[in-house]
Amino acid sequence: MTVVGRFRERLRAAVDRLPEPVAVRLRPRRYRYDLSEVPPPPPRLDAPTRVTIGATNYAAQGYLLARALDRLDRVAAINVHQRPAGDTFGFPADISVSGDIVRLSSHWRRRQFAAIAEHYSHVIVESGRPIFGTLFDLDPAREIHALRQRGVAVAHLAHGSDLRSPRIHREFSRHSPFHDDDWETRDALQQGADRYARLLAETGGPVFVTTPDLLRDHPDARWLPVMVEPERWVASEPPLARRRPVVLHAPTNPRIKGTALIEPVLHRMHADGLIDYRPVSGVPAAQMPDLVRSADIVIDQVRLGIYSVAAVEAMAAGRVVIAHLHDDVVAHVEGVTGERPPIVSCSPEQLGNRLDSLISDRDAARERASAGPAFVRHVHDGTLSAGVIHGDFLASAP
Numbered sequence: 001m002t003v004v005g006r007f008r009e010r011l012r013a014a015v016d017r018l019p020e021p022v023a024v025r026l027r028p029r030r031y032r033y034d035l036s037e038v039p040p041p042p043p044r045l046d047a048p049t050r051v052t053i054g055a056t057n058y059a060a061q062g063y064l065l066a067r068a069l070d071r072l073d074r075v076a077a078i079n080v081h082q083r084p085a086g087d088t089f090g091f092p093a094d095i096s097v098s099g100d101i102v103r104l105s106s107h108w109r110r111r112q113f114a115a116i117a118e119h120y121s122h123v124i125v126e127s128g129r130p131i132f133g134t135l136f137d138l139d140p141a142r143e144i145h146a147l148r149q150r151g152v153a154v155a156h157l158a159h160g161s162d163l164r165s166p167r168i169h170r171e172f173s174r175h176s177p178f179h180d181d182d183w184e185t186r187d188a189l190q191q192g193a194d195r196y197a198r199l200l201a202e203t204g205g206p207v208f209v210t211t212p213d214l215l216r217d218h219p220d221a222r223w224l225p226v227m228v229e230p231e232r233w234v235a236s237e238p239p240l241a242r243r244r245p246v247v248l249h250a251p252t253n254p255r256i257k258g259t260a261l262i263e264p265v266l267h268r269m270h271a272d273g274l275i276d277y278r279p280v281s282g283v284p285a286a287q288m289p290d291l292v293r294s295a296d297i298v299i300d301q302v303r304l305g306i307y308s309v310a311a312v313e314a315m316a317a318g319r320v321v322i323a324h325l326h327d328d329v330v331a332h333v334e335g336v337t338g339e340r341p342p343i344v345s346c347s348p349e350q351l352g353n354r355l356d357s358l359i360s361d362r363d364a365a366r367e368r369a370s371a372g373p374a375f376v377r378h379v380h381d382g383t384l385s386a387g388v389i390h391g392d393f394l395a396s397a398p
Helices: 001-016 021-024 058-070 099-104 105-118 139-147 165-170 186-203 260-272 285-293 311-318 327-339 350-358 361-369 372-379 384-395
Strands: 049-055 075-083 095-098 120-125 154-156 207-209 247-249 276-279 297-301 320-323
Touching: 001 350, 021 058, 049 058, 058 075, 058 384, 099 207, 105 139, 105 361, 120 139, 120 384, 154 186, 165 186, 165 311, 165 361, 165 372, 186 361, 247 260, 247 350, 260 276, 285 311, 285 327, 297 311, 297 350, 297 384, 311 320, 311 372, 320 350, 327 372, 350 361
Parallel strands: 049 075, 049 120, 075 095, 120 154, 154 207, 247 276, 247 297, 297 320
Antiparallel strands: none
16 A cells, blocks of 8 residues: 555544544545434344344345344344335335445444444344445454354344355256346356355354245255235235236346246237236335235246245235245245145246136135235244244354
8 A cells, every 4th residue: 555545544544533423524525424314323122132133124024024023022123224225115124224324434334333242132144245334344254253252143044136046046947047148147146146155154153044945055044934014915805806807017126037938928918908917116115015905916926936025915915926936945835834825836838828717717716815814924924934033043042
């Protein structure tokens, strides 16, 4: 480093030691931020077991897991959500902080670590992502080591594409989106999954996965069912009452969900007056219950072999749900819960026939859909998930 560079580093360090309101004003303009956007550190919780979950909060799963853990005896939990730039979903969170604050506020980073290390007994790290910004040079392994040095137990929670190896998934399924050679981000996803696998091997600790297919990537992990709030999705009307059923498809990632493979069929059936196809994207989370309740049939995905949070939400609303399910995923769910997901399994080339069958035999379709709310209450309301965390982490951590 040059003399000028060393001087700048010392100056930046000196400014960072000043009170935050002063430090912000002394920074170059491009490094300033609004103090009103800096959230307070995680609070002291009044329970012997105190859990922090962070910081990706995909589909509000961190927040919902915290609420599920709150229902356990002698446990209290919060989630921290570091919002990515351009976030439009607005998922709920106990503590929500923008990426700009994480990047720019060294004061926030230090307070965040101090509060969690001093006042919390357990941390669940989502997706192998840093919780404390650049405090430990964006190295989650160093973060985990620092927390454990302070007596905090640490576990991992993988949500999907963070740990799912395109190489493994491609070998397992002919429908895998990772067969697509024109997918520019495929290699980056593989690198990310490999990096995450190395982090898990290096740091150890319990590993939880929200979809059973991830057990192929990490066989020692434990399935943690995704969670929804069932009461938010209750519908007053049964599906398939109208002549032309509404078919909803709301992919967060069209490539992974197989949207391009099924839309020709959906558009054709829409044009023929057989269905009312309604594609949805980028809708805030608060608006999704009404959209799902307005549909008769919800298509989750046709390439991954799993069912996602969107499918669980649709089941909670008593809608007919279509998703491509792998046999090992269904077998694992049934082995753990005693129930098979009431989902119409469908590969891309089968979609037209599946829809024709559902429309022609509406009573059978409604009967399957009617099983959805009870399945969700049994498997996906957070009770089972909290029990998994308690048994494999909270009750067993030193």
